[in-house]
Amino acid sequence: MDWTLGTIALRALGVGFLMSFVVITGFAYTTLLERKLLARLQGRVGPERAGYIPLPRKGKKERKLLGGVLQPAADAVKLFFKEDRAPDMVDTVIYNIAPMLTVIPAVLILAVIPWAPTLLKSSPYPYFAIAPGLQVGVLFILAVASIAVYGVALAGWASNSKYAILGGIRATAQMISYELALSLTVLPSVMLAGSMNLNDIVVAQEGLWFFLIQPVATLIFIIGVFAELQRAPFDLLEAEQELSSGYNVEYGSMRFGMFFMAEYMKMISFSAIAAVLFFGGYRGPFVDQVPLLGILYLFGKIFLGLCLMIWVRASMPRLRYDQLMNFGWKILLPLAVLNFVVTAIGIVLHSEGILNLPLPG
């Protein structure tokens, strides 16, 4: 295969389509996962009627295998066929754009995630991703994460509703606040790997996953991700009791669905990022021999990440708004700065040979 500009673009399109398809399909089943797992954690059964395989049992009720496997499809159908109408006096253009603006960043992040070591021998890139040439992958993630706020904020504003705009303002403040801590905790991984390329970071974790070296950063990153995704316990902008579900209160039909689509896709992509930055990415046994295993490993880690998120949602109460802000600015941010400084000092001491730390390189 000849790697000209055209073929690279073609390949990016192909890989992008493939991975997006996987993730978009995956998002649907993430909703199912959430509903089932949440139900289990709360001692319920969860959706089980749609698309089960009945296993008759002697003398008892039949057993439902794969109960609810078609539930996402049912949801989708329901959302698509609901009447799509907007309230009066909304800012039509923005009202329509806002849901898309929430989905786009969620998909964009996928571009830089390394799924596996290079799959094709002839590929000029050392790993398999949609856009493997971008050397500033970490920055890309931060950039995309930082524009993710537009969707929510604009949705809130354009709906011309008090609840919605309060939700939008809350979202803006919250995301700006937690983005700082999030960015600061990404940096230790960059420093340890000595590169902003995500694949380099994965490779640097060959011996030791970074969450072992950077437990604090990992913790803060995960908390930051919760805030960034506006999931429990940071889901103030859609707090039903206060804002009657906040920024999306005026939306219906699939526009409403797109907000959830974005949320679940961001859950996936941020799980992937967390895996890449702290949990060795696609690394696992035999991955060098069989590169395809990398994709499996990464999906496995993403799955665990999703489970963690759902588990937290099941167990944590929502924060109050002032608690949220205090926590972000007065605890997380100083802690992240401190961790950053300590890491930098540690790296310098290590490279000067004063301390012998188990660091890569």
Add this chain to the structure above:
Amino acid sequence: MIQAIAPFLLIFPIVGALINGFFGRRIQNTGGPNKGELVSGWIGTLMSFAAFGVAIALFLALRNDYGPHIVTLFDWFNVGDFHVPWEMQIDRLSSVMLLVVTGVGSLIHIYAIGYMHGDKNFARFFTYLNLFMFFMLILVTGSSYLVLFVGWEGVGLASFLLIGFWFDKNRKIDGVYEGVLNSNASRKAFVANRFGDLFMILAMSLMFWTFGSMQFEEVFAAATHGFEAGDKSLPLILTLITLFLLLGATGKSAQIPFFVWLPDAMAGPTPVSALMHAATMVTSGIYLLVRSNVLLEIVRESGYELFGLVTTPELVAMTGAITALYAGLIAMTQFDIKKVLAYSTVSQLGFMIAAVGMGAYVAAMFHLVTHAFFKALLFMGAGSVIHGMEHGHHHLHDHGHGHDDHHDHGEADGHHVVAAAVHGHHDESSHDSAVVTHTAAAHDDHADHHVEDDFDPQDMRYMGNIKKYMPWTTTVYIIGALALSGIVPFAGFWSKDEILAHASFNFNGGDGGWIFRVVTWLLTAAAICTAFYMGRQLKMVFFGHERHEATYHASESNRHMVAPLVVLAVLSLLGGILNFPYFSEADATASLGHYAEPYESCGDGKIRECFSGGHGDSHGDDAHGDADTHAADDSHSDDAHAEDAAHGDDHSEAHDYGINLALEHWLEPALQSFELTEEHIVHLPHTAQSVQWRVAIQSTILAVLALCASFFFVYRGFNSESRKADDIDPLFTVPILSSFLTGMQRLPLDTLYMGVLRPIFNAFSWFCGIILDWDFYHDFVHEQLIRAPYLWFSGFVSKTLDRGLLDGGLVLGVGKLLRGFSGIYKNFQSGYVRNYALGLFLGVVGLVLYFILG
């Protein structure tokens, strides 16, 4: 070690100043107004004490170590080939100064904590104190005249800041706010000091022009070298340099042409008076001259006479002696408790300058040290008294009585002399008219009776019998006064006597000419004055009867104020042992002979080199400009001495002499006049190292007599028994008149006094107060020759030129003209930001187009 710790001398005070400067206000007011003042004060004090600790460490380090240590802090200027490093020179001379500055300074810090209690600018005060400390330490440790000059200017600044510290006092005196008077006083000090500094700069320029350096070491080496080589122009140049240095010193040390600022400087808080205007800053002139002893000695040796009349050392001695007597006479006529001390300081500084002029550098330093002790003690004691009086006065006000009584008494009694009480304030306030000394007689015509508002806690006439209310202060004050008067066991006796002994030696057996004869008599007279005015002050303040209601309510000052006083009292008592003389000539000679051994072992009189050889590490060859010539000296003796030092013999030698002449032995290596050629080695007159019995006895007797006389005369005036009957205004008792009157009634002897002595005394004091001080000499020059023409000129400029011609003719006319145009222009000022932005932008576009197209 010296290299390592010396910088901390400067670091501690400046850190203290910065902390208090930036955060002081906050610290001070933590938890309420002035709640945190103790913290702020102790920060400053501890920094000062830390510097004191460093000074002690340096002192200990110098015990076995003679030569100067040069500590380079950083490069100051680097202009082409011209390098001025910022260096500290630590040697035995500067170590003595360091101990005095930091030690006395620290005590005064503590005192200030108590004295400034409740002041709303408490932290600022400590900032300034530490700043002063910083600059004073720069001055003392600088290794060149240039660095010294930085400190010199810096202490001037600190002094300015502190004299005017209460620039915002809004009590009115004669219609003028006291704060204005304070700031006027501070400006006066600043300007007077600048005159001295002008001569400092001249001296430095001349020095740089001649020797190409301002480093002490290099200048002295070059001067000595030139002198040995027989340079013909050198004596003239050095004479000029030393003359300028003298004039510089007169500015800072308040000697005769420029001393006018010091009495006015009493406007500052009392700790300032004690710290700067008695103990440390004013001594910097002495230090400068002692430091420059090599130059002075060369001039003396060369015998070059200015205008064919006097050599500069003789001029120095004359200046000091005349100032000593002159200021002593003025001090006798003062009624302000602090001004007596201020003039006394001037007088004592005159003693030191005179000692420097006679070549008695050690005696000068000795007197400097002891004077620092007891004058700080006296000032702070006076501050304590003032504090007590103010306290009493407030107390009085709170209880709302007393003043009316006073008024009535004044009226009923019908004594016009009551006015004396009032005119204490003219003393205070009239720095403008500069009538610093008044006698009661001069002011009878101004009699008015605002006794109530004119209470002045500093006026000695309001005091009396303080001993009953402030026992501690009284005790220490008496010790200080006796020390200052030169009564036998106290510190002042030993140091003053040493100066007098030197004078007498020069007079009787030495090679001094007629000038030293005059100097001797002047100093003796000044010593009598000293005893007299101190006795008078003691009497007026502490004994006799209470003369004002406030006195009854005076109370002892707080611990922070009393503790340093006690320490200083002990020092004043025992300070004499610093340089205890031998009692017989033989002992002294033996000691000298013994001590001279290391000199002789050096062979050809290069004594400094010889000392330096013992500690070659910190005093490298490069420190000496002429190291190569010295290195060629007898290397054998150098080695031998180095070995001695290695075995610690040096140490034991240096301490064989006990306490006798400790300071002299301590300082000798640092006084670089030893570095002259062999035949000129011993310029420090060693003859006075044993007690000059004749001088000692004579001066003691005179001092005691003067004390008794003062007690006798003043007693009459300020011991009015009738005070108890409440029928006479206590302030009526003007000393001369009342002593005369009471004397008349009781003793026939007083007839004589009345007829002969009193007119003479009155005339004389009038002469001192009015003619000398006002019309005739310094203030005449300042007020009439400088101030009046200046006022006239500024009046001309402001009234005639500015208001008349410029304002009236030009400005208003133009204004009227422009008003027409402005009506049009007004439309541009729409107040809309966009319009202005547009104007700006159009300008930018125009410029761009001009550059692109044009």
Add this chain to the structure above:
Amino acid sequence: MDEVTIGWYIALAAILFSMGALGVLVRRNALIIFMSIELMLNAGNLLFVAFARHLGDLDGQIWVFFTMTVAAAEVAVGLALAVSIFRNRDSVNIDDMNMMKG
């Protein structure tokens, strides 16, 4: 027209800059004026980067950093001012801010 030269970027930057300037001059909403200023800064930045590329020299990109920092600081302070002015005068119209009118 077959190759993009630095001149193209200069032209683009000039246009963007002029639009920013125009925005500053004609808009009355203080916030939009701020945005216009940002636009002008961006035009400058673009030119910096273009020249960095043109000259093969990284320094131009460094200066973009500094511009961004200053822009961020300016926006933070400026918006705070706008908010407080709004609180006092209930408007962000700069024509209402004419206290300096002579």
Add this chain to the structure above:
Amino acid sequence: MGHPIVFLILATVAVFAAIGMLTSRNAVHSALYLVLNFCTVAVFYLVLNAPFISMVQITVYAGAIVVLFLFVIMLLGADQLPKASSNGGLQYILAIFATAGLATALILQLSGFGDGTAKPESALDASPEAIGTLLFQDYVFPFEITSLILLVAMMSLIVFKAQKRKKQDG
């Protein structure tokens, strides 16, 4: 320096976004147009071999600055100004002429600068390492100064806030 077609497309978008920002009645729309402009410029940066700056551009401008704008607009409800008496068309006319004049002059005079002498793309190593090295070696002083600027801005905001709070309390 990029393909002409790419350039033209991006430039069109950028100018369109700038015009949109200028002419929008609604401040929120203006802000969104500004974001669009910033993103286009970021793509220009990518084309110009400055990926790092490009990402920083998006993070700082789109992610922080304009979000702040939006936040303030929403908070104040200042998206649309009430109709106010404009102070004259002269301002508009002069401004338009001046800016047009400036743009024309700049384009005409400067766009001929350094024709076709661009260095090859490989001449510019714009990796994060290179930028970091340059920033912390040659430009460390300006860098520290910018940190100071940010600090001052931060402090001014805090002071601002504190005063306001005091006023409210008092």
